[in-house]
Amino acid sequence: EPEVTQTPSHQVTQMGQEVILRCVPISNHLYFYWYRQILGQKVEFLVSFYNNEISEKSEIFDDQFSVERPDGSNFTLKIRSTKLEDSAMYFCASSRATGVNTEAFFGQGTRLTVV
Amino acid sequence: AQSVSQHNHHVILSEAASLELGCNYSYGGTVNLFWYVQYPGQHLQLLLKYFSGDPLVKGIKGFEAEFIKSKFSFNLRKPSVQWSDTAEYFCAVKLINTDKLIFGTGTRLQVFP
Numbered sequence A: 001e002p003e004v005t006q007t008p009s010h011q012v013t014q015m016g017q018e019v020i021l022r023c024v025p026i027s028n029h030l031y032f033y034w035y036r037q038i039l040g041q042k043v044e045f046l047v048s049f050y051n052n053e054i055s056e057k058s059e060i061f062d063d064q065f066s067v068e069r070p071d072g073s074n075f076t077l078k079i080r081s082t083k084l085e086d087s088a089m090y091f092c093a094s095s096r097a098t099g100v101n102t103e104a105f106f107g108q109g110t111r112l113t114v115v
Numbered sequence B: 001a002q003s004v005s006q007h008n009h010h011v012i013l014s015e016a017a018s019l020e021l022g023c024n025y026s027y028g029g030t031v032n033l034f035w036y037v038q039y040p041g042q043h044l045q046l047l048l049k050y051f052s053g054d055p056l057v058k059g060i061k062g063f064e065a066e067f068i069k070s071k072f073s074f075n076l077r078k079p080s081v082q083w084s085d086t087a088e089y090f091c092a093v094k095l096i097n098t099d100k101l102i103f104g105t106g107t108r109l110q111v112f113p
Helices: none
Strands: A005-007 A010-013 A019-024 A030-037 A043-048 A051-057 A065-068 A075-079 A090-095 A110-114 B004-005 B008-012 B019-021 B025-026 B031-038 B044-050 B056-057 B064-068 B073-079 B087-095 B101-103 B109-111
Touching: A005 A090, A010 A019, A019 A030, A019 A090, A019 A110, A043 A065, A043 A075, A051 B031, A075 A090, A075 B019, A075 B031, A090 B004, B004 B008, B004 B087, B004 B101, B019 B109, B031 B073, B044 B064, B044 B073, B073 B087
Parallel strands: A010 A110, B008 B109
Antiparallel strands: A005 A019, A019 A075, A030 A043, A030 A090, A043 A051, A065 A075, A090 A110, B004 B025, B019 B073, B031 B044, B031 B087, B056 B064, B064 B073, B087 B101, B087 B109
């Protein structure tokens, strides 16, 4: 069964450093998403991406964040200058379509620890 | 703002006990509803979903959920839990005019043999 894969599973970085989280969505999916979950809190939407453009983003997704689909298979989330409060589990997801009556498939997550 | 509430943060059950996890949302329009499960160290996996039609939906592993529109609820049930159901369970809502899922805080279920 096809699945969304994320690398690395755990990343530790120093405050102020740049990190790139990587995701390989399901191959025939066209819509891509990043979510995050700070320990003990809700899973929160960050951004959705379609046709090489951001289609929707949350208030959390400020100028420190960017997303890219550098080739035909990867989808990345970059945090330019990490802060302690960026420590969280980051989930990538993809879907074949969008709108009502569609479902997203999630990866296993990347745990980011900023020290 | 739209929100999803899961009232049970941590549930502990013995095997064969019945399970009901509550989920309520605040949004008056048309929604899609989901329950996801996350087993330790694994990805978020879809348990079941409601788009339209019969408000009682059946999912994988013997789970079911009932959409009660008047109560804005989508509670998850299983008549007899197993040790392997130990996981974190997330309720999520998708509004029709957006791509994003709005998640609840999750419920940690521990099942003891």
